[in-house]
Amino acid sequence: MCMFSADRILLLISSTLLIAYIGNLFYTKTKIPDIVWVLAFGIVLGPVLGYFDKTLFLELAPLMSTLALSIILFEAGINADIKLLIGSLRKATLLSVVTILSVILAVGFSLSTFMPSSFTLLQAMLLGAMIGGTSTIAVFGVLSGLDKIVPDIEGTRTLLMLESVVSDPICIISSVTLIRMIMMPGVSVVEGLADILKTFILSSLLGFIMGMLWAEALDKLRGRSLNYIMTLAVLFPAYILAERLIGEGGGPMATLTFGIMITNYGYIARKFGIVRNVKIDTRYLREVHEEIAFFIKAFFFVYVGLIVTISTEYVVIGAGVLALIMLIRFVVVSVVGRAVNFSRQERVLSILIYASGLPAFVMSQLPLIYDPGRQFFLDPAVYPNLVMPIVLGTVLFAAISAPLMAKRLLKEE
Numbered sequence: 001m002c003m004f005s006a007d008r009i010l011l012l013i014s015s016t017l018l019i020a021y022i023g024n025l026f027y028t029k030t031k032i033p034d035i036v037w038v039l040a041f042g043i044v045l046g047p048v049l050g051y052f053d054k055t056l057f058l059e060l061a062p063l064m065s066t067l068a069l070s071i072i073l074f075e076a077g078i079n080a081d082i083k084l085l086i087g088s089l090r091k092a093t094l095l096s097v098v099t100i101l102s103v104i105l106a107v108g109f110s111l112s113t114f115m116p117s118s119f120t121l122l123q124a125m126l127l128g129a130m131i132g133g134t135s136t137i138a139v140f141g142v143l144s145g146l147d148k149i150v151p152d153i154e155g156t157r158t159l160l161m162l163e164s165v166v167s168d169p170i171c172i173i174s175s176v177t178l179i180r181m182i183m184m185p186g187v188s189v190v191e192g193l194a195d196i197l198k199t200f201i202l203s204s205l206l207g208f209i210m211g212m213l214w215a216e217a218l219d220k221l222r223g224r225s226l227n228y229i230m231t232l233a234v235l236f237p238a239y240i241l242a243e244r245l246i247g248e249g250g251g252p253m254a255t256l257t258f259g260i261m262i263t264n265y266g267y268i269a270r271k272f273g274i275v276r277n278v279k280i281d282t283r284y285l286r287e288v289h290e291e292i293a294f295f296i297k298a299f300f301f302v303y304v305g306l307i308v309t310i311s312t313e314y315v316v317i318g319a320g321v322l323a324l325i326m327l328i329r330f331v332v333v334s335v336v337g338r339a340v341n342f343s344r345q346e347r348v349l350s351i352l353i354y355a356s357g358l359p360a361f362v363m364s365q366l367p368l369i370y371d372p373g374r375q376f377f378l379d380p381a382v383y384p385n386l387v388m389p390i391v392l393g394t395v396l397f398a399a400i401s402a403p404l405m406a407k408r409l410l411k412e413e
Contacts, residue, residue: 020298035141042305077259092162103132129174133167135357203242203250211261318389352402356391
């Protein structure tokens, strides 16, 4: 076990950025996205060589979650075309809800049947809630390279990014509700659904209000330096306020709508009959934020590699669960896509790009936190052990296999 030092951390950051940059440059030749290289780099330094003790990095999970989700979702917001966003909202919400519900039920019945010593039905459904949604950061990482081989991807990118944003609070609130049902049998499913709806509405409203006020401020500050840094100074409190005042899962929605309002303020205001001549240097915001998002994305995947725990038994079980949820995704996309008229590109990419991420890692720790004495859970430690190979499997499939398969399938079409 090594001691942490400033030199090692700085070298880790430098080498991460270098590997991500080189991987990005060679993407067109290798067809392997940069996130795979930095993820492998983290695995080599962590569980393989033991160069870093993962204890500190595990303690940083809440910070990494807040920082990464805030930065990535803000980028999704400021780059979003509001017309495409509105057009994709119904599709994304339906796709997310049906996928998560199907995964919860399928994983619940399967694991409670084949692993009764580790899971009751509700406890197995909890694992399904943890892994049922897609990760905004992972999906963003895959899509950031996919537009180089799949043309005219903007509409599908909006759909998949919006699905990942919608799924985060649904998975978080569903997991917390199931834990409450396991530990306090009187809690009902209706209460959980009410919490999800309240979180979506109130966090979106908070993000829009703060975005509107900050858009007005940026208009007054136009031409001054440090406007981007000041925008981050408002962004992080928006995430924290949503999580603290509205509930867990509200932060991602608030930061997304905050970014949407800043770059689409004029359009949204006109829809409400308000004429505002607000001018914001959106090009400057996007260019500077792209650099920050690159760093956060790269370091996030190294972070995931560093905290991995590899076990042959759980890798095999995780592979089985992974195959099950990929089959579910195929069926769900086929049914939902036919119901709401997905394009060929939307169907193909929605099936292939299904990647979990940091929220699943964070939620997998909850049974150990809430029930360290194993009074309510048969085996609380099984959650992080299974979530790890499942998440890594979805990320690697989406990053390596999905782009190649998508290119071939769409080319045939």
